[in-house]
Amino acid sequence: MSTTAIQPVPFGRRLKRFMADRPLIPLIILLVILVLVLQILRPGIVNERWLANTVKFAIPLAILAGCQTMTMLTGGIDLSVGTVATMSAFIMATQVVHHDPAVAILIALVPAVLIGLVNGIGVGVFRVHPLIMTLGTSLIGTGCLQVYQRTVIASGAKIPPFLAWLGTGLTYGVPNALLLFIPVAVLIVFTLRRTGFGRLIYAVGDNEGAARLSGVRYWQVITALYVISSVLAGITGLLYIGLIKAPSLSLAEPLVLPSVAAAVIGGTSIFGGRGGYTGTIVGALILTVLTTLLTILQMPEGARRMLFGLIVLFVTAAYLRIIEDR
Amino acid sequence: MTTNPLLDATGVVKTYGAVVALRNASLSVLPGEVHALMGANGAGKSTLVKILTGAIRADAGHILIRGEAREVRSPADARRAGLLPVYQEPSLIPDLDVASNLRLTGTPVEPFRAWVRELGIPDLDIRDIARDIPLAVLRVLDLARALAVEPDVLLLDEMTAALPANLAEKVLEVVRRQGDSGRSVIFISHRFVEISALCDRATVLRDGETVGVVDIEPGVEERIVEMMLGARIEKTQVAARQASQAASPRDSRARLGVANLRVGTKLNDVSFDLANGEVAGVVALEGQGQDELFAALAGSIRPSGGTIEVDGKPVKFAHPADAIRAGIAYVPGDRTEALTMQRSVRENIALPFSAALRNWGPINMAQERSRVVSAIERLQIDTRAQREVQRLSGGNQQKVTIARWIAAEAQTILCFDPTRGIDVRTKQEIYKLLRELADQGKSVLFYTSELEEVQRVCDRVIVIFGGRVVDVFPVELADEPALMRAAYGLPRGAKEDVGILADIHSSPVAKP
Numbered sequence: 001m002s003t004t005a006i007q008p009v010p011f012g013r014r015l016k017r018f019m020a021d022r023p024l025i026p027l028i029i030l031l032v033i034l035v036l037v038l039q040i041l042r043p044g045i046v047n048e049r050w051l052a053n054t055v056k057f058a059i060p061l062a063i064l065a066g067c068q069t070m071t072m073l074t075g076g077i078d079l080s081v082g083t084v085a086t087m088s089a090f091i092m093a094t095q096v097v098h099h100d101p102a103v104a105i106l107i108a109l110v111p112a113v114l115i116g117l118v119n120g121i122g123v124g125v126f127r128v129h130p131l132i133m134t135l136g137t138s139l140i141g142t143g144c145l146q147v148y149q150r151t152v153i154a155s156g157a158k159i160p161p162f163l164a165w166l167g168t169g170l171t172y173g174v175p176n177a178l179l180l181f182i183p184v185a186v187l188i189v190f191t192l193r194r195t196g197f198g199r200l201i202y203a204v205g206d207n208e209g210a211a212r213l214s215g216v217r218y219w220q221v222i223t224a225l226y227v228i229s230s231v232l233a234g235i236t237g238l239l240y241i242g243l244i245k246a247p248s249l250s251l252a253e254p255l256v257l258p259s260v261a262a263a264v265i266g267g268t269s270i271f272g273g274r275g276g277y278t279g280t281i282v283g284a285l286i287l288t289v290l291t292t293l294l295t296i297l298q299m300p301e302g303a304r305r306m307l308f309g310l311i312v313l314f315v316t317a318a319y320l321r322i323i324e325d326r
Numbered sequence: 327m328t329t330n331p332l333l334d335a336t337g338v339v340k341t342y343g344a345v346v347a348l349r350n351a352s353l354s355v356l357p358g359e360v361h362a363l364m365g366a367n368g369a370g371k372s373t374l375v376k377i378l379t380g381a382i383r384a385d386a387g388h389i390l391i392r393g394e395a396r397e398v399r400s401p402a403d404a405r406r407a408g409l410l411p412v413y414q415e416p417s418l419i420p421d422l423d424v425a426s427n428l429r430l431t432g433t434p435v436e437p438f439r440a441w442v443r444e445l446g447i448p449d450l451d452i453r454d455i456a457r458d459i460p461l462a463v464l465r466v467l468d469l470a471r472a473l474a475v476e477p478d479v480l481l482l483d484e485m486t487a488a489l490p491a492n493l494a495e496k497v498l499e500v501v502r503r504q505g506d507s508g509r510s511v512i513f514i515s516h517r518f519v520e521i522s523a524l525c526d527r528a529t530v531l532r533d534g535e536t537v538g539v540v541d542i543e544p545g546v547e548e549r550i551v552e553m554m555l556g557a558r559i560e561k562t563q564v565a566a567r568q569a570s571q572a573a574s575p576r577d578s579r580a581r582l583g584v585a586n587l588r589v590g591t592k593l594n595d596v597s598f599d600l601a602n603g604e605v606a607g608v609v610a611l612e613g614q615g616q617d618e619l620f621a622a623l624a625g626s627i628r629p630s631g632g633t634i635e636v637d638g639k640p641v642k643f644a645h646p647a648d649a650i651r652a653g654i655a656y657v658p659g660d661r662t663e664a665l666t667m668q669r670s671v672r673e674n675i676a677l678p679f680s681a682a683l684r685n686w687g688p689i690n691m692a693q694e695r696s697r698v699v700s701a702i703e704r705l706q707i708d709t710r711a712q713r714e715v716q717r718l719s720g721g722n723q724q725k726v727t728i729a730r731w732i733a734a735e736a737q738t739i740l741c742f743d744p745t746r747g748i749d750v751r752t753k754q755e756i757y758k759l760l761r762e763l764a765d766q767g768k769s770v771l772f773y774t775s776e777l778e779e780v781q782r783v784c785d786r787v788i789v790i791f792g793g794r795v796v797d798v799f800p801v802e803l804a805d806e807p808a809l810m811r812a813a814y815g816l817p818r819g820a821k822e823d824v825g826i827l828a829d830i831h832s833s834p835v836a837k838p
Binding site: 021190194195196197199200202203206207209210211212213214215216217220224273274 | 624626645646647650651656658662663664665666667668669673676677678679680681682683685686687688689691713730
């Protein structure tokens with residue numbers, strides 16, 4: 001690697017090795033830098049309330065980015081998470097008018113499971129490329145939702161107070177959403193690191209042929225994975241509607257591409273086999289802080305988006321340079 | 327024959343980094359001659375062919391065509407010089423029809439059609455898409471396409487492999503006539519029968535060097551085999567192990583029974599038994615069906631006929647998982663096929679533990695560690711760079727692929743050329759390990775491309791040629807010359823009285 005070495009090379013090598021072995025550290029450094037910049041640009045903005053707000057908005061993104069992390073580890077991607085989240089949110093909000101909230105939530109998660117199953121079978125059995133497969137089911141899902149909307153247009157929608165509490169509420173200044181997020185995050189990290197299923201996700205993404213020779217049945221892993229991804233997306237939708245409080249047909253769509261970006265910034269390779277969820281969580285925080293930063297800069301929307309895209313590209317490229325130890 | 331050679335290559339050298347592919351190769355082809363190019367696996371045949379046809383450039387050496395020095399820089403140069411190859415892989419573009427393929431190479435259609443008819447395919451429609459044409463016919467079309475431009479030197483690489491008998495016969499006839507009409511053919515083949523029927527002379531390569539040019543006459547096959555072996559013929563029986571007691575009736579029932587196994591056109595009829603406590607060697611030249619045999623036993627591909635029995639019960643493998651459940655593990659020759667390179671040594675070794683649906687839950691880390699560590703210790707894997715398998719040396723990577731199945735306690739291990747491209751010490755360790763496994767009552771099927779390994783490791787050796795088992799040796803007889811002869815389909819123990827025209831397919835298969 002060509003390093004413009006200001007420091008003596010051995011130290012550079014050692015630093016690189018250190019970073020490569022602990023990929024989380026450069027990410028956290030970047031996050032801290034962003035927060036500092038924010039504080040300098042708008043002194044006093046970084047306070048308890050800002051912190052709680054940032055976490056609140058980062059959580060739905062982080063869970064969806066978890067879906068991307070897991071599917072990307074197998075060399076796939078799940079672009080249907082936005083639609084699934086929107087569907088479950090919308091269906092729950094309209095069904096809760098007639099049913100008990102628990103029942104409404106169960107009904108809302110049915111399409112999530114179905115879409116996950118179709119994705120999984122399409123990718124795992126029929127070998128459709130995940131990008132196309134999930135894009136396709138996402139369009140189909142959106143279409144179905146539009147049809148469904150006509151049937152419930154008269155009955156209206158409401159948000160159960162419990163979800164609003166979970167989405168927006170604070171307890172001693174700590175967002176209640178963490179009650180959902182912490183178990184989910186622990187479960188994802190544990191699954192990836194300490195379960196057979198997690199091992200297979202990495203193995204399949206790293207070398208599908210080798211996994212096959214070890215007796216792994218690809219379609220089983222992939223089907224289970226996309227169902228899990230979809231269910232997580234559905235749960236995110238329920239949380240997100242509690243945060244946004246306005247059901248619409250494109251509720252979670254804007255989160256889809258950022259969720260991919262968060263996973264990539266977090267160090268998960270889109271080619272599979274490499275990465276993890278802890279990096280993704282920091283990636284989601286970085287994106288959320290970056291959004292706030294760009295918002296307070298008071299530039300036109302177009303310029304803001306351009307800057308956002310450029311920063312995402314730059315951070316990803318730089319980060320891969322740092323952690324890739326060649 | 328006092329005429330000047332049509333093609334004369336001398337002192338050809340080609341190195342890839344530190345690896346010498348050709349050190350001093352020469353080849354001289356006279357007009358009107360069918361010239362065989364022979365050599366064992368890795369002798370440099372294909373490198374020389376690629377240089378002659380302009381696919382790669384030589385580092386040194388002279389190539390004269392009709393007495394003139396020519397630089398053959400590209401396949402197009404070679405073509406202009408009148409040198410045309412027909413490779414083993416079909417070269418028509420699959421998505422185009424035959425006519426478009428011809429237009430692409432500027433091949434005249436009428437001569438092409440004439441040759442196709444000549445070669446025994448009367449009803450070809452040149453509007454057929456190449457993809458829909460069977461492999462054997464595609465190879466014939468490749469040949470017809472080359473013949474249609476009337477090359478001075480035609481280069482045929484294993485032309486008759488994968489051809490049914492009637493087509494092969496036509497091909498040989500046409501090749502013979504090429505020679506008669508004053509053109510030359512370079513004929514690469516492993517089949518002595520064809521070479522004796524067709525060729526005038528043969529050039530023999532060994533370790534990247536031309537070691538001899540011989541006239542084809544009855545009885546010459548022994549000399550050719552000797553040349554291919556070189557000095558190695560002297561040191562026979564270096565460390566010939568005696569067929570171990572273990573192979574004898576500790577367990578009378580076969581662990582693995584293979585009967586009349588067929589896979590497509592590559593594996594025609596293979597039967598053998600593998601006992602517990604035995605290392606059975608498989609010896610074959612490249613592409614004689616051994617890849618398909620191992621893949622079928624491993625559950626990677628489905629056989630098209632025949633039966634496989636495990637412990638006396640017939641089995642059908644639809645997925646490697648089925649074979650693994652039956653205790654059969656496959657270690658492929660290419661390490662990159664078996665390893666997840668970005669993962670740790672531990673995860674690679676433990677991978678089969680998690681494969682089955684019921685093992686998807688939380689991993690018992692302590693138990694996994696102890697199983698992995700004991701496998702690592704047993705194979706003495708250097709674990710200094712264990713975080714990513716890709717940082718390990720080739721030898722250590724190879725050990726990881728085997729350690730996986732030791733940890734998984736597979737009863738039968740199919741090792742496909744496990745010592746290819748690794749250092750000598752690791753090779754020794756692998757030999758020792760395979761012996762130990764056998765002594766513990768496990769069974770090993772061991773394909774190797776290095777013949778001298780057979781006597782170090784195996785109890786018995788199965789020789790495959792042209793998709794059939796042509797011989798089964800006890801280890802005491804399996805010195806390199808004997809194996810080499812058998813691998814070329816020559817009958818055993820009949821040095822003097824069997825002429826080169828002996829029909830390999832009718833040679834008796836010895837019972838072990």
